[in-house]
Amino acid sequence: MMRKYFTYVLLCGFPLLGAQTKVDEQSAYQQKWTLLERENAAMAFDANIQLSDAELALDKKLFQVRRKFLSEAEQQKIPIYNSSFNQIKPLIENSPLFKVFQTMPKGGLLHTHSGGLASMKWVISAARKYKECYVFVQKDTKEFIYGQLAFFETGKVPQGFVSLDKKLSAQPDFEKELLGLLTLKRDNLSSYNNYWIEFEKRFTRINLLLPYRPFFKEYYKEGFQELLDDKVQHVEIRYVFDELYDFKHGKYSLETTVTDLQDIVKEIRKSDPQFSLKLIYSSFKFLDPESIEKQLEIAFTLKKKFPDMISGFDLVADEAAGHSINSFQKNWTKLKELSGKYGVQMPLFLHAGESTSVFNKNVLDISLLDNKRIGHGLNLIYFPKSMEMVKSQNKLVEVSPISNQVLGYVSDMRNHPARVMLSNGIQCSINSDDPSVYGYEGLSYDFWTAFVYWELDVKALKKLVFNSINYSSLNEKEKEKALNHLNTQWNDFIQKANSNLK
Numbered sequence: 001m002m003r004k005y006f007t008y009v010l011l012c013g014f015p016l017l018g019a020q021t022k023v024d025e026q027s028a029y030q031q032k033w034t035l036l037e038r039e040n041a042a043m044a045f046d047a048n049i050q051l052s053d054a055e056l057a058l059d060k061k062l063f064q065v066r067r068k069f070l071s072e073a074e075q076q077k078i079p080i081y082n083s084s085f086n087q088i089k090p091l092i093e094n095s096p097l098f099k100v101f102q103t104m105p106k107g108g109l110l111h112t113h114s115g116g117l118a119s120m121k122w123v124i125s126a127a128r129k130y131k132e133c134y135v136f137v138q139k140d141t142k143e144f145i146y147g148q149l150a151f152f153e154t155g156k157v158p159q160g161f162v163s164l165d166k167k168l169s170a171q172p173d174f175e176k177e178l179l180g181l182l183t184l185k186r187d188n189l190s191s192y193n194n195y196w197i198e199f200e201k202r203f204t205r206i207n208l209l210l211p212y213r214p215f216f217k218e219y220y221k222e223g224f225q226e227l228l229d230d231k232v233q234h235v236e237i238r239y240v241f242d243e244l245y246d247f248k249h250g251k252y253s254l255e256t257t258v259t260d261l262q263d264i265v266k267e268i269r270k271s272d273p274q275f276s277l278k279l280i281y282s283s284f285k286f287l288d289p290e291s292i293e294k295q296l297e298i299a300f301t302l303k304k305k306f307p308d309m310i311s312g313f314d315l316v317a318d319e320a321a322g323h324s325i326n327s328f329q330k331n332w333t334k335l336k337e338l339s340g341k342y343g344v345q346m347p348l349f350l351h352a353g354e355s356t357s358v359f360n361k362n363v364l365d366i367s368l369l370d371n372k373r374i375g376h377g378l379n380l381i382y383f384p385k386s387m388e389m390v391k392s393q394n395k396l397v398e399v400s401p402i403s404n405q406v407l408g409y410v411s412d413m414r415n416h417p418a419r420v421m422l423s424n425g426i427q428c429s430i431n432s433d434d435p436s437v438y439g440y441e442g443l444s445y446d447f448w449t450a451f452v453y454w455e456l457d458v459k460a461l462k463k464l465v466f467n468s469i470n471y472s473s474l475n476e477k478e479k480e481k482a483l484n485h486l487n488t489q490w491n492d493f494i495q496k497a498n499s500n501l502k
């Protein structure tokens with residue numbers, strides 16, 4: 001009988017014990033997997049965000065809306081991952097997700113440029129109302145390029161320029177051509193083009209428009225209103241200063257630029273009291289250190305006079321063509337001396353790493369300087385120690401998804417470097433850079449792009465939105481007021497979005 005019992009154990013018991021061992025091993029593996037998943041999530045940029053029940057409900061709804069959109073795109077064989085922004089822009093505009101993002105409060109736009117704000121359609125329409133506005137219609141010369149707009153007094157119009165209004169009246173199709181000359185579109189991701197050359201031509205075509213004081217005032221009022229319409233409450237412009245002028249008084253001082261913008265803000269605040277503006281004084285990377293020294297003196301002078309408007313300093317232009325940040329060492333070491341001389345601080349908000357090359361080492365300087373935020377920072381992920389320092393120093397990267405694609409740095413948005421940064425705890429904000437040059441207004445398109453391609457959730461969206469105020473150059477009192485307003489707007493958005501998405 002005992003022998004039969006042992007035989008039973010041998011035949012039946014050991015397999016059961018073996019099965020139990022396998023279950024235990026699988027359970028241990030799953031525990032390790034779950035722990036690893038949590039540890040990765042704890043490193044993410046939004047790890048400290050806790051969502052309310054209403055936010056969690058919206059998160060589930062947006063997840064389903066995105067999944068449905070992607071499924072339908074796949075069924076219709078729409079290659080959204082291999083298409084440029086310009087190609088899928090109509091698809092974005094017709095998607096339910098876009099309508100949600102249009103109603104979402106965006107907080108602040110921390111990275112945009114003078115000349116890249118107001119819609120180019122508006123620019124053409126507004127400019128033609130001025131009888132003194134002309135367009136260059138001949139082949140490019142050393143002075144002017146085809147499609148360039150400018151204001152001239154009667155009798156002082158250079159050869160090759162014709163009245164813009166008369167040209168458009170006589171040749172209506174020219175408006176579409178001119179709009180194409182003022183906007184930059186990347187139609188085919190695989191085609192080669194020197195996008196920076198084409199990009200800079202767009203600014204050249206309007207650089208004689210914006211200093212004309214009557215148009216200047218109209219332009220910025222329109223640009224700010226477009227942002228307000230897209231739920232942006234705060235704007236920080238990389239501003240390249242130029243003397244304003246009109247034909248009655250001639251040139252005005254640089255201070256006039258600031259006071260005119262202050263007046264525009266005051267006017268806007270009558271209907272939108274939460275709106276705020278800061279200017280980041282900007283010069284160019286292709287200048288030499290001696291020229292940048294002069295630019296810094298001007299920037300400090302303006303900041304001393306307008307401490308609540310001028311928030312910092314930057315260098316712009318194509319990083320591949322300009323000098324490195326490191327080549328301006330003597331300028332950066334002189335900042336402390338200039339701060340003592342003028343009695344104000346001048347934080348840096350430098351463009352760095354707008355590149356796909358490891359040979360561009362501009363991001364190395366960022367962690368060594370009093371640089372509050374980083375413009376673009378695309379190749380930061382190639383420098384792990386610098387990325388670690390940027391994280392520990394709590395510096396923000398200003399990410400501009402659509403700009404990065406149009407200028408050729410990123411093709412498939414799923415591979416955008418920001419995804420690596422966000423997962424590694426680098427704080428970021430979403431920006432539009434030069435939306436009017438890329439043929440759109442506001443910030444909704446960039447948020448749509450980030451949400452769809454980077455597989456974001458409501459927690460990430462909330463962190464990105466609130467980062468734009470928390471890392472802004474608003475002073476503490478202004479920031480507190482802006483955050484209170486944003487929090488109210490955000491909660492209202494969550495409630496309404498939940499109601500609209502059944």
